[in-house]
Amino acid sequence: MKTKQRNTADLLVECLEEEGVHYIFGIPGEENLAIMEALKRSKIEFITVRHEQGAAFMADVYGRLTGKAGVCMATLGPGATNLITGVADADCDGAPLVAISGQVGTDKMHITAHQYLDLRSMFEPITRRAYTVVRPDTMAEITRLAFKYAEREKPGATFIDLPVNISKMPVDDDERPLQRKTIQPETALEAQIEAAASMISYAKNPVILAGSSVIRSHATEMLTKFAEKLKLPVINTMMAKGAIPFDNPYSMWTVGIPMDDYQTKMLEKASLVIAIGYDIIEYAPAKWHMSNADIIHIDTMPADINKNYQPEVEVVGNIPDALERIMNKAARLQEPVPFLNLRKQMVEEHESYAQDLSYPVKPQKALIDCRRVMDKDDIVISDVGANKVWVARHYNCYKPNTCIISNGFATMGLAVPGAIAAKLVHPDKKVLAITGDAGFMMNCQEFETAHRLGTNFVTLIFNDRSYGLIKWKQDMQYGHHEYVDFTNPDFVKFAESMGAIGYRIEKAEDLLPTLIKSFKQDKPVIIDCPIDYSENMKLTHHLEELMKEL
Numbered sequence: 001m002k003t004k005q006r007n008t009a010d011l012l013v014e015c016l017e018e019e020g021v022h023y024i025f026g027i028p029g030e031e032n033l034a035i036m037e038a039l040k041r042s043k044i045e046f047i048t049v050r051h052e053q054g055a056a057f058m059a060d061v062y063g064r065l066t067g068k069a070g071v072c073m074a075t076l077g078p079g080a081t082n083l084i085t086g087v088a089d090a091d092c093d094g095a096p097l098v099a100i101s102g103q104v105g106t107d108k109m110h111i112t113a114h115q116y117l118d119l120r121s122m123f124e125p126i127t128r129r130a131y132t133v134v135r136p137d138t139m140a141e142i143t144r145l146a147f148k149y150a151e152r153e154k155p156g157a158t159f160i161d162l163p164v165n166i167s168k169m170p171v172d173d174d175e176r177p178l179q180r181k182t183i184q185p186e187t188a189l190e191a192q193i194e195a196a197a198s199m200i201s202y203a204k205n206p207v208i209l210a211g212s213s214v215i216r217s218h219a220t221e222m223l224t225k226f227a228e229k230l231k232l233p234v235i236n237t238m239m240a241k242g243a244i245p246f247d248n249p250y251s252m253w254t255v256g257i258p259m260d261d262y263q264t265k266m267l268e269k270a271s272l273v274i275a276i277g278y279d280i281i282e283y284a285p286a287k288w289h290m291s292n293a294d295i296i297h298i299d300t301m302p303a304d305i306n307k308n309y310q311p312e313v314e315v316v317g318n319i320p321d322a323l324e325r326i327m328n329k330a331a332r333l334q335e336p337v338p339f340l341n342l343r344k345q346m347v348e349e350h351e352s353y354a355q356d357l358s359y360p361v362k363p364q365k366a367l368i369d370c371r372r373v374m375d376k377d378d379i380v381i382s383d384v385g386a387n388k389v390w391v392a393r394h395y396n397c398y399k400p401n402t403c404i405i406s407n408g409f410a411t412m413g414l415a416v417p418g419a420i421a422a423k424l425v426h427p428d429k430k431v432l433a434i435t436g437d438a439g440f441m442m443n444c445q446e447f448e449t450a451h452r453l454g455t456n457f458v459t460l461i462f463n464d465r466s467y468g469l470i471k472w473k474q475d476m477q478y479g480h481h482e483y484v485d486f487t488n489p490d491f492v493k494f495a496e497s498m499g500a501i502g503y504r505i506e507k508a509e510d511l512l513p514t515l516i517k518s519f520k521q522d523k524p525v526i527i528d529c530p531i532d533y534s535e536n537m538k539l540t541h542h543l544e545e546l547m548k549e550l
Contacts, residue, residue, distance in 0.1 A: 008136040009034035009167040011175055012100075013042050015143035018177035021071050023047050023062065023424060024100075025055035029075020031102025034167040047424075047453070050445040052079055054417040056086020057443065060095045061381065061418035065401055065425045067216065069096040069150040069158075076102045077115030080161075081122070085411060087157045088126040092281060092408035093239065094212055096155035098146050099123070105165035106134060123159035130159040136171045144178035153185060153300045154279065155216065185217075185300040188317030188325070195313045196274075196296050197329035200230060203272035205336070208232050209255070209288070212239035213277030213299050215400040219319040223276060224248060226323045230332045232274065233339040235263045237282040238392045238407040246396035250336075252343055253396065256283045256407060257389045258473070259543045262346050264288055265550045266339055274298065275311070277319055281408045285309035298322055342550070350394065357508040360530035363390040363462065369512040370432060370460065371395060373519065377402060378430040379422045383415035383439035386468035386536060391434055413442030416459060420446060423455035430519050431457035437488050438467050444494070450524045451499035458518045461491060462531040472536040495526035505529040 012035060016024070025047045028036045039046050049055045052074045059070030070090075074080050080101035090097035104116045123130040128149040131142045146158040200206055214223055214236075220243050227234045227250040236243045238256045246253060255263035267273060267288040276298045285308035289295070297303040297311035300319060315322050353364035367390060374380065376398040382391040382405045397403045404422070406414050419433035440461050450457070462468075467484040474481035495502030501523050503514050511529060518525040 005170045006173075007034060007167065008133065008139050008162070008169050008171055009038045011136070011139045011171050011177075012143060012162065012167075013038040013044065015140055015177040016044060016071065017042060019143070019147045019180055020068060024071045024073050025049055025058040025421075026073030027052055027055065027075070027079060029079050029102055031076045031104065031164040032073060032162070032167070034164070035073070035100070035102075035162070047449070049417070049449050051443065052082035053086050053413065054443050054446040054449065056083045056097070056099065057089070057411075057414050057417035058421040059097045059099070060086055060090040060093070060414070061404060061421040062425060063090060063095040063097050063155065064093070064404060065422060067096065067151070069098045069147050070421070071098050071100065073100045074102070076104060076119070077117060080119050081117070084122070084126065087123065087159065089406055089409040089411040089414065091126050091128070091157040093406050094154050094156060094216065094279065094408065096150040097157040098150050098160065099127075099157060100160045100162065102167070103132070103161045103163040106163050107165065109163075119161045120159070127157045127159045130161070132161040133163065133166050136166060136169045137175060139171070140175060140178050144180070147180070152183065153213070153216065185318045188315045188322045192313060192315040193322065193325045194329060196298065196315050197326045199272060199294065199296060199313060200232075200274065200326065200330045201332060203294075205270050205338075206232055206272040206274060207266055207270040207339070208234040208274045208276055209267065209278050210234055210236045210240045210243040210276050211278030211282050212237065213279065213301075214240050214243045214319065215277070217277060217300060217319040219277065219323065220244065220400045222320040222323045226327050229327050230330055231335050232332070233266065233336050235266060237278065238388075238405045239282050240277065241392075241403040241405070242397035242400040245398045247398070249340065249343070252339060253346060254392045255288065257392055259540055260547050261393070261543055262342055262546075262550075265547060266342065267293075269338070272296065276323070279408070280304050280306065280309055283407075358532065359508045360532040361505060361508045361511055362532050362535050363387070364394050364535065365508060366460070366462070366511060366529060366531065367391065367394040369515060370434065372512060373515040374430055374432060378432070379404065379426060381415045381418040381422055381431065381433045383433070383435035384410050384412045385436035385439050386464075386472055386533060387434055387436045387439070387462045389469065395434075412439040415439060416443050416450070417446045419457040419459065420450050420453065420455045423457050424453070433457060433459040435459060435461055436468055437461055437463045437465060438486075441488075447495070447498040447500055447524060447526070456522060456524055458515065458525045458527065460515075460527045460529055463488065463491070463528055464531050464533045468533050468536065472533070472540075475537055476540055491526055491528040498524075500524040500526055502526045502528065
């Protein structure tokens with residue numbers, strides 16, 4: 001019996017196996033049938049989703065949690081364009097992702113053809129590299145390049161466009177995947193280390209601003225040692241929650257909500273900001289660097305420069321190594337008493353909501369109950385909206401990658417598909433998706449995927465029947481809101497129709513026991529929790545008064 005000759009699609013799948021791909025999230029289509037046939041003979045598991053955007057979000061969160069590129073796939077035309085939001089999210093958030101799409105044959109690219117779009121041109125602005133395969137013997141090179149550029153620091157998205165006729169063309173027997181290699185970041189120059197150590201030793205009020213690269217570089221333990229030895233207060237961005245345990249005395253929690261908060265006041269008072277693993281896309285320097293504070297930039301990549309971010313010293317190289325070397329050369333004896341006092345005030349404010357039983361449930365109380373039920377290494381996936389502001393401010397973390405927030409591209413609809421990916425990566429951990437009702441409805445169809453896969457996570461819906469964050473901003477800017485209210489389906493019945501379990505919170509004291517019960521179920525769970533977003537404007541007014549006092 002004659003052995004089937006390998007084609008380009010077979011070689012692509014072999015290359016994906018060489019890259020260590022475990023899952024591909026996507027939807028089959030006519031122009032990627034050859035790839036699907038090749039995957040049938042592969043150990044790679046294809047996860048069939050209900051919308052391509054969900055596939056991209058799953059690959060996005062998979063990449064953030066593992067450090068390896070998540071892979072999503074679609075057919076040509078509308079299938080590929082449905083990937084775009086999730087691909088852009090991964091690219092802006094620094095999540096490694098490789099997107100693959102089918103395409104019309106190369107013989108049709110010069111004419112008007114059914115469902116044809118120049119996908120490479122569309123994906124180029126939102127990826128690190130975008131490729132169209134036009135010859136079978138380039139498949140291995142293109143795949144290796146796509147993963148290399150997706151996974152190198154700063155990670156992001158890449159795109160491969162595979163025309164249907166090329167996918168079916170035979171490849172020579174000697175065509176093989178290129179070997180996967182990882183490149184370690186270089187070590188920082190000694191002169192940079194000494195300059196940073198000197199500035200830190202003599203600074204009057206230094207503050208650390210920790211960003212997402214601290215998480216990606218596995219630098220959290222060294223950051224904690226660095227802060228403790230040199231007595232440096234640490235503020236983290238939303239995407240760096242868990243960079244230092246929130247109960248560490250030098251942890252000053254999270255910056256980045258739309259209003260000035262304790263953290264912005266600390267940065268305002270700082271004489272030196274030590275930006276470690278910080279990316280300006282996470283929290284614009286114009287929002288925090290309003291004083292004459294000097295800046296030290298410590299990262300694996302040189303700093304992005306703008307008017308408000310011009311470091312005096314750049315320490316470019318392996319972050320844990322750089323921190324250890326600076327720590328051994330710097331010396332500080334004085335405790336940052338003003339910042340520690342502010343921290344006490346923050347803790348008192350946070351804990352004041354622990355026994356609040358008013359209904360609808362206050363977001364602060366809801367998140368305290370979530371923290372009570374989640375272990376230190378369990379995972380929260382936050383959607384974007386008003387809920388994200390409250391998660392950033394009131395859901396505190398002990399470890400890295402235990403609270404996933406999109407704050408580069410800041411995309412609604414991430415939480416449910418992201419939770420599916422998180423549960424696939426960490427099946428033994430509790431996974432909680434926290435979302436507004438608006439964000440939930442953007443990808444709620446993936447609950448069918450969740451049920452089919454047996455990914456038993458819990459989704460907590462903050463239900464206020466509106467686009468809550470936009471309402472909040474309208475109220476802040478204009479004193480009223482318009483065009484943001486809507487109605488919702490019965491989320492309990494919705495859950496049941498998807499093979500999941502649904503609960504509705506009728507009083508505040510029911511939330512904690514419902515969360516506990518939900519994590520004992522053998523199905524996905526949706527909790528409909530009416531939320532008191534009158535707290536939004538109360539927080540705005542509170543912070544305005546607080547800034548005057550501080």
